[in-house]
Amino acid sequence: AIQLxxxxxxxxxxxxxxxxxxxxxxxxxxxxxxxxxxxxxxxPKLLIYDAxxxxxxxxxRFSGSGSxxxxxxxISSLQPEDFATYYCQQFNNYPLTxxxxxxLEIK
Amino acid sequence: xVQLVESGGGVxxxxxxxxxxxxxxxxxFSSYGMHWxxxxxxxxxxxxxxxxxxxxxxxxxxxxxxxxxxxxDNSKNTLYLQMNSLRAEDTAVxxxxxxxxxxxxxxCYSRYFDYWGQGTLVTVSS
Numbered sequence: 501a502i503q504l505x506x507x508x509x510x511x512x513x514x515x516x517x518x519x520x521x522x523x524x525x526x527x528x529x530x531x532x533x534x535x536x537x538x539x540x541x542x543x544p545k546l547l548i549y550d551a552x553x554x555x556x557x558x559x560x561r562f563s564g565s566g567s568x569x570x571x572x573x574x575i576s577s578l579q580p581e582d583f584a585t586y587y588c589q590q591f592n593n594y595p596l597t598x599x600x601x602x603x604l605e606i607k
Numbered sequence: 608x609v610q611l612v613e614s615g616g617g618v619x620x621x622x623x624x625x626x627x628x629x630x631x632x633x634x635x636f637s638s639y640g641m642h643w644x645x646x647x648x649x650x651x652x653x654x655x656x657x658x659x660x661x662x663x664x665x666x667x668x669x670x671x672x673x674x675x676x677x678x679x680d681n682s683k684n685t686l687y688l689q690m691n692s693l694r695a696e697d698t699a700v701x702x703x704x705x706x707x708x709x710x711x712x713x714x715c716y717s718r719y720f721d722y723w724g725q726g727t728l729v730t731v732s733s
Contacts (some may be wrong), residue, residue: 501669532718534719536652549719549721553723589652591716594652595656595669596654596657596668596717598652598653601651
């Protein structure tokens with residue numbers, strides 16, 4: 501199975517900060533990667549698909565990049581509603597796998 | 608609007624069985640692959656199972672293979688997960704998710720999950 505390793509596992513930041521989360525795959529997955537945001541007690545919400553495509557309705561401060569084994573999710577200017585846990589997921593082959601998550605907390 | 612509503616969760620003893628349902632509405636259910644994803648308390652997301660739009664292909668995580676069965680009834684717009692031989696480590700919130708994918712040359716490929724249900728809690732405990 502393809503392993504996805506996110507870094508950091510947790511992050512403290514302030515409103516207005518620029519934040520980058522990294523997801524590294526154990527083997528090449530082309531651009532078959534999605535990013536999700538999850539708030540406590542809620543289902544995950546799709547942010548980015550195909551590594552860099554912004555889901556409709558998601559604010560443009562979210563962006564994704566990368567291909568092959570290294571991917572990033574960037575939030576250009578943190579807003580209060582962005583404090584949550586973020587997961588990457590690969591779709592290159594089965595079994596589908598998620599990263600372990602990155603918890604983004606208010607500094 | 609797309610809605611996915613899970614049901615069937617509850618408390619079950621180790622070794623027991625449970626069947627989860629996911630009622631879908633707001634889209635043409637029979638045209639989309641569907642998945643189950645779970646999340647143990649305080650833990651991350653774990654993909655569990657996939658079923659192709661027509662039910663002709665299924666995949667499972669190694670952790671549930673041989674114990675869980677995914678199925679669907681396109682006439683009822685409903686997805687199912689039959690869980691047998693349950694273990695304590697199966698305790699989790701179970702989500703159903705609709706995928707976006709594509710088919711080419713007889714094979715279908717998943718791209719991302721665009722809608723999720725609210726989840727149903729399964730607790731395996733004596």
